[in-house]
Amino acid sequence: MRRLAIILLLTIAPVAVGAIALGAYLNFGSIRIIYIGLVHSRFDQLANRIGSDIEVALSFGLPLAGQDTLTPLLSREQSNDPLLNSIDVAGADGKVLFSSDPNRIGTDIATLDGTVDVRSRIVANDFGVPVGTVLARGSMTRIQRQLDGVAETVERTAAITGLLAVLISAIVILVPLRAFYAQALGAARLADDATESADDAFGWAIAEVETAHAAITARLGDRRGE
């Protein structure tokens, strides 16, 4: 029984733990996707609005490089959102013309930065020709920090429930297994040709057949005597 119990525990407990771990991962993963989706959505809205303002100015004949009012606008919008590193407006050559971060002016937007989450919007003139790009650059570190609290809660809850699940699984397996094993050992009397009684839950059928057979044997023996 010990070996069977170990096999059952070693096979079922990991399934329970795996299911809980996967469930926890799905929970956190979903919240992460939703949260980042919300953040991206508002970055997109912001980039769209700024892009639309630029295109209106372009349609009045004001070239992109001449739209100096962008700098205070970008600074104001960036200050409203703590998750933003900067908001940039780049020209057609990919060089930043305006930015909420003065250090970024003149840099190339194609330069990769793994710590930044970028949402962008192409700006086009009235002929549909792209003339620039608006980039809302979010800080992945700050975004992740927002999620850390949720991650910690999920991990803690999963660890506690996982541990409880293993303990309860062990009890759930061992208690009925012991009862089953005891019942199986008790069935030894059925194998030992012991006399069964009619109210024996397992032996009643054997008892009834043996009784009937004995009666029929006796009658057939009497008839032979006749």
Next chain:
Amino acid sequence: MRRFDVIVLTCITVVLVAALAVISWRTLVTAEGILLPALDRKAEVVGRSLSQLVAQADRYGMDLENLVGVDAVFQTALAESSEFGALALLDPGGRVIALAMRNTSAGEPLRGLDGLPVGMRYVALPIASAGGEDLGRVAIGIPDTVTEAFVLDLWLDVAVVLLVSVLVTLELIAFAFAMGAGSSLRAIGQRLDSLRRGDLARHHQQQPGGGRLGEIVTGIDRRITALRMRQKELREAAFERRDAEAMVELDAIDRKFRLTRERVEPPLRVFAVRAPLFLFFFAEEMTRPFLPTFIGEVASTVPGLSREMVISLPIVLFMLIVAVLQPWLNTVTERIGRGRALRLGATAAVVGFVGTALAADLWQILAFRSLTAVGYAAVFVSAQGYIIDHTGGLNRARGLALLVTSIMVAALCGPLIGGIFADRIGIRLTFMVSAALSLAAVMTARLALSDDTGKTTERLASVSFRDILKVVLRPTMGLLLIGCALPAKLILAGLVFFMVPLVLSDEGFDQSAIGRVLMLYALAMLVIVPFVSRISQVQNRRPVLVILGGLLAASAVVHPFLWPEPWGAAAAVLQLGVAQALSITPQSALVGDIGRRVAPEISEGTLYGVFRVIERIGNAIGPLLAAWLLGGFGQGMTLTVLGAVVAVGAVLFAFAVLADARGASPIAMERG
């Protein structure tokens, strides 16, 4: 024994439900702390855009009260932000000038005294004129139930995890009780269950484990055998003495306690193959939702072939390899041993899955999917051979039913979990998970099938091309196989394995949703096949069920025309599952029925061998045909042609059956 299974499964289910519910609840409570502020910020951004728009109108001299088209603009903004329930323009006094609302499932939301919909909290952004004058406000309504709406998909995924965990637990319990002391305990449990019911029919020859438990099993069997022999002796004696009363009594005892009956049960060692088989097929079924998409992403174009044809190539090659290898592999697995062959096959598939995960172009995908196909064929043939080796006569059908059930449960769980993994961890990593499961299959096979001796009791017939021709050229048999069996697999592989995942993915549905659609086929099969197996025992019902199943399968293609996706695809897959559940068992039985009459010189083994080969050919043709039609003519034509192929085959078979009923064909349908 059943009680043990029920107790353990129920308790494990309750534990998992409770654990997952607690995790979900805690996650949601904590997540509201970041989601609600994020929603507010988004509302501010949206509100600022709209307030600037209104302020601009004011600068052009337009009065707020007389603005035209505000509702439409707000409705567009609302459509772009599914989290919000309402957008309103308010005058400085708070009166609603314009309003856009999102209807709920209960219809238009109720409005409060302020004119704004209830059940929401509002984020208000001021509208200021150029001179700083307060013109009013833009108010964005965020429903109180927004976070619950966010996580509806999550709860579906968690429910899937729960279902799959319970089914996997069931398989693992069966696995644990198939070995050593577990098998003896199970044997005792089965006997005790029978004795409690008063059922003394003979249990199938078991091979209990050693030790005390094994002795108990042997002892119980010996005692019951003694009763059965005594019953037989007494009956003979009563017959000799012409003691009618004694014979009546003995017959009554027999009816009550089934003393002369044989129990049709597969031996316990057959259960040992379920766990490795389940794990292996689970690994392969996990790839169903995303395989076409993955091939499409990785494979470059091939001159002269449409995108769809290129995507179908690995799938078609897989099916062809399985079709070609299966007849030949039976001899090979027999020679090297079923258990060893199963382990080798699963190992080949491990390499195949890993290679597919790392594949960088179409040729690598073709190579590694081919290796997986070799493994697939080896595992299937080995498992089938193992069951046949250890069963015979009446209990073989029960044994093979175990194999089918394992595959169907894997087909239910695999796409569900595969879709979730693909969405969360990516497709390539999901192939690695499949590799890990395949490795688990190798290990469980090593444990469970370790006493594989390579000896077999019966040789399965191999099938040659001449055999195939000999069989299909018999008219009614040919119509059954080419008209019904082949189209059944053709539409399954073409529609369910190829077209549905590809089309739904192209339409933007995630892999989890695709997995939920695909599992409907296996669900229908699992629920309906046991019922149909019973009613198709009556021979004259079989042709009707096959024809009905065929026509129902053909009409399944109508749903994508009627309903928006994914409901159209879901309805089609479900109806196809129902249809094939109706026809699969009677179709298989008809092969033997018809074969015995029209081709008595051909062995049943060869007949069924040809049947399986034809089915596999259907599996291979399906994706190829679907791909060619999809690439050249579009979805509508593809569905129409697939449905027509199945319908025509069913109708032609129906004509053959009718001709037989009128006596024009050598087949005689038995009545009842």
